[in-house]
């Protein structure tokens with residue numbers, strides 16, 4: 001968890017307002033339960049996180065069998081989600097985390113049902129975001145010189161890997177893409 005900058009806090013607050021408003025419209029929980037999400041502190045994951053897009057952190061010692069929103073220490077979003085091109089997916093991730101904060105600990109059938117009530121586009125961009133992060137973090141692109149396919153990776157291929165599409169041996173090219 002990292003402390004958000006002032007700019008990040010402004011974006012986080014705006015996303016929060018949007019999501020809480022939407023949750024009231026959906027009517028997932030009664031108003032006072034939803035209002036109890038409001039004071040939860042929002043923060044950001046480390047910039048180099050690639051596995052997780054958001055996380056709900058409960059205070060140590062909270063009763064796991066009866067989690068309350070007051071037991072939530074922070075909800076963290078990946079900092080790259082705060083860029084406007086990802087806001088539709090960011091709202092969905094925040095919605096997902098708020099479902100956890102309301103005491104739904106596991107991704108069980110009930111959780112997935114609630115998750116599917118989210119009425120906006122962007123909910124299905126998780127894989128795209130993962131790819132985007134992977135590409136950002138990649139030092140190397142394994143390049144197929146036949147079909148021009150690129151595989152972003154942290155390590156060199158060193159001639160050990162073939163293109164999935166055409167089986168040509170991949171060559172290492174430095175990933176010079178500007179991180180943004």
Ligand SMILES: [Zn+2]
Pocket residue numbers: 096100107
């Ligand atoms: Zn989750």
Ligand SMILES: [Zn+2]
Pocket residue numbers: 144145146147148149163164165166167168
């Ligand atoms: Zn190829």
